[in-house]
Amino acid sequence: xxxxxTSTQQKKVNGLDELSLRKIxxxxxxxxxxxxxxxxxxxxxxxxxVASYIFGRFTKGLNMLDGVMIGFKxxxxxxxxxxx
Numbered sequence: 001x002x003x004x005x006t007s008t009q010q011k012k013v014n015g016l017d018e019l020s021l022r023k024i025x026x027x028x029x030x031x032x033x034x035x036x037x038x039x040x041x042x043x044x045x046x047x048x049x050v051a052s053y054i055f056g057r058f059t060k061g062l063n064m065l066d067g068v069m070i071g072f073k074x075x076x077x078x079x080x081x082x083x084x
Contacts, residue, residue: 043049
């Protein structure tokens, strides 16, 4: 029985210089992502966005209550029509 080598490509062994350059690139990417995260968290937690969120929830609740009240009034009026 004979072992036949396959034609697979062997992994390229990176030198220390290439690894250190890749490490520097990754650190720069991490710093850039940290800046983006800090900026977006400051925008999300700013007082204007919190106030707009609270008022938005309040108006949404009022709109739902208004819809329920209109529906209730319509059902009452329909019951009156069908009773006669």
